[in-house]
Amino acid sequence: MAKHETPLLDQLESGPWPSFVSDLKQEAEFRAKNEDNIEYQIPQDVVEDLLGVLELSFKHGRTHWKHGGIVGVFGYGGGVIGRYCDQPEKFPGVAHFHTMRVSQPAGKFYTTKYLREICDLWARRGSGITNMHGSTGDIIFLGTTTPQLEEIFWELTHNLNQDLGGSGSNLRTPSDCIGQARCEFACYDTQAICHDLTVEYQDELHRPAFPYKFKFKFDGCPNCCVASIARADLSFIGTWRDEIPIDQEAVQAYIGGEIPPNAGAHSGRDWGPFDIQKEVIDNCPTDCMWMEDNKLMIDNKECNRCMHCINVMPRALRIGNDRGCTILAGAKAPILDGAQMGSLIVPFIKVEEPYDEIKETVIEPIWDWWMEEGKNRERLGELMKRQGFKKLLEVTGFKPDPRMVSEPRTNPYIFWNEDEVEGGFKRDINEFRKHHQR
């Protein structure tokens, strides 16, 4: 017998998509039975109360969680988000229900051994409810009490060799795409740099010293599977600057219908026979492809590496061999002054261990500027807008490049520096008046 009636939530148990309600109920039942005699360190009926408070929100159309309180583990300013229920008498099991962010491994590969250890810890000391994974990428432990925070942190670090992730005005846990681990499009090892920077910048990740949150995300190619260009303060997007190697035999195999286009992504509908002219050449945004003597030709100098032709014919076309990444800065969601896409600041940089050039010429100068000039809760993109792109060039020393803009400015309101103008700004009004009467 369930502790709380949940008639509204029960309606989400039917239908084909996995029901989180059914899953919560199975966890509630698992805890109630406790066949493994687990010494639960938070209320055994925590999931029952979670279902109860969620049902109440479904009834009211409003959340029943309060603002977070200041809780955390000693010495860290992030990784734990305090959460309290605003109906603690009705739902005592979730009266304290703090989140812990656990820093996920790059690429989100796991062994079952590790996941079971995580599950055992979280079933014992928390609600047993997780997010796999949170939006930023962390493993999320959803709901525990204040006294358990240090105990969980101790077990994570001592027994699982595992640290917490970022929250608050910190570096947030960096995340990446699957990259070279299993993708032929990846132009650099996203996991290697994601892990390296996460470890290098542990202090920035755990101890709030920034004006606001800061995110790194690593996409192996311009397809942008982790959406870095839309949501990372610094997005690293793989690219190349030489030719796209072409396997002309494979091109013919696509034309002849022997290989399905786009790796079979369109198999559910009859789109007619593959038409390379219509599907690839005419869709090229730079018109840099054509057929000549039955061979596919590419004017690589004009290619902007949009990935379309490679996506359509992955067995015929490959990413180039002179690989690196493009870095864009300042993406963010709408809070406060509207959403921003990342803006290009480094057209091309090699991505090679130990990544000193990226750290010393890109990340750290930008952080220094933002920490000095950024207002409370101002994201990098907003600072860029407020102080201008020129300032970003000044602090990084990057040379201005037409690749940094989609078009030059449409107004002449240039903030000339005094040292750029012959003779400077100091002039003598009396000298001027000798030739120009009042």
Place this chain on the structure above:
Amino acid sequence: MAFVSSGYNLDKPMENRITDIGPRKYDEFYPPVIAKNKGKWKYHEILEPGVLVHVAESGDEIFTVRAGGCRLMSVTHIREICEIADKYCGGHLRFTTRNNIEFMTDSKDAAMALKKDLESRKFPGGSYKFPVGGTGAGITNIVHTQGWIHCHTPATDASGPVKATMDVLFDEFKDHRLPAHLRVSLACCLNMCGAVHCSDIAILGYHRKPPLLDHEYLDKMCEIPLAIAACPTAAIKPSKVEIDGQKVNSVAVKEERCMFCGNCYTMCPSMPLADTEGDGIVIMAGGKVSNRISEPKFSKVVVAFIPNEAPRWPQTTATIKKMVDAYSKDANKYERLGEWAERIGWERVFEKCELEFTHHLIDDFRDPAYFTWRQTTQFKF
């Protein structure tokens, strides 16, 4: 419920403390075939919805079966995932950015047996535990935020509307029949923990009533200057209010200036916005993050408000279904929803999707607004 110590000593928190060790190193968790062929993959193919093969230069193959996952997941469910991965995948698995679970095997036969096994597992309520799909020109899992399950600022739930929407879009999760892939995302408030602002279809929770003012507690719980500074439209000013004959410091809100972003509530718990009738869903469309063919795009608001209709949000899901169907019928192969909209014109999109165009959809927020008004005689009747 006896307290069991982990070894942590409350009186000496620094004793034997381990900090700043970061995440586990990724390559500890690679399946052997991944470790061997990393960086040397030649090509991939989607054999059927939800089943991929990647072929390495060495000739090695890895077969991936992708199953939809709820990001809200119990340890019991994770243990079941582990049991499956032990049986078919040598104890390895991974999760995707969009909360799917990927099981990897080294033979096609094993992948097919795995797929069959995954699809045979159901919850008592009838839903699949591990539906296979989410690849190619279809709809994969909806990335989302916390909603009413765990957040203090949401204007809608997350897991609920996602479940309801995925039930309605389930056939597209299982198929490859759309013109291109279509990404649906949900954020339960404007803070957008997920990148819904660049999605083909975005479901966004939004408030429509200005904050309530808990005058009696406001000055005790909040830094008034921070609350005032938090407002992007300068709608908040300091005020003095009389409560039980006592003058207390508080704030006043110029209601016509409020655009309901909730940033004040983030800074000040005494200014809650949540409201049963006021809160609901905004639908946005036409965004993308990929650089393929056209540049990445922001999503545009196409429906200003749909009420929260727990538990199944029928108007929201019906609107999304209508948009997906119109796009599916009309777009060219490879064309994303936003590219389709730009080709045919947004006036046509509203017509084809049977959406009403209202004044709410014309931008009036700062400079970018002007650039969205039409400055040409080129339009369609």
